[in-house]
Amino acid sequence: MERSFESWEKEVIRCIRCGACQNVCPVFKELQAESTVARGRVKLIRGVINQDLELTEGFINKMSLCLMCKACVVNCPSGVKVDKLVEAVRKEIVERKGLSPLKKFIFRLVLRNRWVFNTGMRMGSLFQGLVFRKGPNGQGMLPRMSLGIDKRRLLSPLAPTPFKLMYPEVNKVPEVKMRVAFFTGCMINYIYTDTGQAVVNVLKRNGVEVVIPALQNCCGTPVRINGDYETAKEMARANIDVFLKEEVDAVVVACGTCGLSLKEEYAELLEDDPIYAEKAKQLGTMIKDFTELVVSLEGFEDKMGRLPIKVTYHDPCHLLRGLKVKEQPRQIISSIPGLVFKEMNKPDTCCGSGGSFSLYHYELSTYINDHKVNTVNETGAEVLVTGCSACRMHIADGLNRQGVPVKVMHTAQLLEMAYEAQERTRGNLMKV
Numbered sequence: 001m002e003r004s005f006e007s008w009e010k011e012v013i014r015c016i017r018c019g020a021c022q023n024v025c026p027v028f029k030e031l032q033a034e035s036t037v038a039r040g041r042v043k044l045i046r047g048v049i050n051q052d053l054e055l056t057e058g059f060i061n062k063m064s065l066c067l068m069c070k071a072c073v074v075n076c077p078s079g080v081k082v083d084k085l086v087e088a089v090r091k092e093i094v095e096r097k098g099l100s101p102l103k104k105f106i107f108r109l110v111l112r113n114r115w116v117f118n119t120g121m122r123m124g125s126l127f128q129g130l131v132f133r134k135g136p137n138g139q140g141m142l143p144r145m146s147l148g149i150d151k152r153r154l155l156s157p158l159a160p161t162p163f164k165l166m167y168p169e170v171n172k173v174p175e176v177k178m179r180v181a182f183f184t185g186c187m188i189n190y191i192y193t194d195t196g197q198a199v200v201n202v203l204k205r206n207g208v209e210v211v212i213p214a215l216q217n218c219c220g221t222p223v224r225i226n227g228d229y230e231t232a233k234e235m236a237r238a239n240i241d242v243f244l245k246e247e248v249d250a251v252v253v254a255c256g257t258c259g260l261s262l263k264e265e266y267a268e269l270l271e272d273d274p275i276y277a278e279k280a281k282q283l284g285t286m287i288k289d290f291t292e293l294v295v296s297l298e299g300f301e302d303k304m305g306r307l308p309i310k311v312t313y314h315d316p317c318h319l320l321r322g323l324k325v326k327e328q329p330r331q332i333i334s335s336i337p338g339l340v341f342k343e344m345n346k347p348d349t350c351c352g353s354g355g356s357f358s359l360y361h362y363e364l365s366t367y368i369n370d371h372k373v374n375t376v377n378e379t380g381a382e383v384l385v386t387g388c389s390a391c392r393m394h395i396a397d398g399l400n401r402q403g404v405p406v407k408v409m410h411t412a413q414l415l416e417m418a419y420e421a422q423e424r425t426r427g428n429l430m431k432v
């Protein structure tokens with residue numbers, strides 16, 4: 001039986017109202033309003049469960065003011081899963097009030113339908129110049145008109161060719177040590193194709209054959225966290241079928257949010273499904289973040305050349321607090337010869353992206369982001385490395401706003417640069 005909204009009362013009553021969540025919530029830090037911290041949200045949700053409160057517009061807006069960053073969850077002495085509570089109440093809102101026409105269009109027509117999504121993105125990449133203009137220094141792009149997005153928001157352009165069309169479905173290597181399937185996620189497929197290329201190139205150099213299933217789709221996280229569970233379940237089942245069909249040792253992801261979705265959220269979403277409950281668990285056991293996979297490969301450090309640059313690292317919330325990946329990216333970065341790694345102050349603080357949060361609440365997301373940009377700037381690093389495309393875009397936007405000339409890239413790209421540095425050195429020596 002699917003969990004009823006009322007059954008969440010068991011979670012709600014675990015809150016002992018200690019206030020520990022106040023110290024870690026990025027939204028509370030900016031707004032200083034009890035309704036925006038975990039304790040306040042829990043109280044409001046309890047009011048709805050007990051039928052003391054209605055799902056008013058004010059309540060709905062308060063529930064949208066959560067980054068789902070899990071900072072409160074890991075710091076809560078009672079282990080209250082506040083992000084799950086917020087998600088449950090958003091689902092209840094959709095069930096009682098329905099989705100807005102825009103969300104219905106995006107979730108049910110575009111994201112659910114691979115052909116429509118692909119076609120839309122291809123058209124978007126051709127005509128994006130009409131509605132966006134180049135950002136400062138030719139970096140990114142800014143909306144020419146409102147479009148429901150703040151006109152100051154620096155976005156990365158859609159790639160001319162989606163990543164999945166740049167590579168064959170099976171990327172062979174001469175001596176296969178391992179065979180993996182790559183779940184690209186939407187941002188790598190349509191925007192940050194450079195990250196996808198780095199993932200494939202690095203794995204191939206380490207003897208890993210990479211399969212990129214053409215029929216994979218969006219992981220469904222934006223749909224699920226906005227409460228549209230029926231569509232999210234359909235998307236989960238489709239991805240499970242696609243990936244379980246592949247004969248691979250692991251499924252690699254290069255985004256903490258997609259990874260957490262495939263590793264844990266699918267199993268929770270489909271726990272009552274007689275056919276897919278077990279399949280979702282099976283897929284979950286196969287999921288590996290790119291950095292987890294790389295550090296498990298023997299001799300991955302041997303191919304690195306010197307990179308005399310100063311680098312810092314930002315922990316994406318879902319990669320760190322969801323997939324518990326913390327040391328692996330640092331191990332990769334610190335292994336690169338000539339590189340200086342400087343840890344920033346509080347690298348685990350949310351950058352303020354929160355997926356669609358930064359589109360709906362741009363002003364607030366920039367205040368949160370400003371703290372991240374300041375801590376990046378304090379390190380004196382030339383490059384900020386991270387493991388999530390949404391963080392990459394949001395931090396690049398913040399750096400641009402504050403005029404801080406730091407390049408942002410994925411860990412895979414940094415590692416590819418190190419491998420290329422060794423290949424260049426070897427090439428030059430051969431010429432001598």
Ligand code: SF4
Nearest residue numbers: 015016018019021076
């Ligand atoms: S830290 Fe946990 S128990 Fe304490 S007030 Fe926040 S949600 Fe409640």
Ligand code: SF4
Nearest residue numbers: 025066067069070072
């Ligand atoms: S998930 Fe993050 S933004 Fe939401 S209440 Fe918890 S700490 Fe605050």
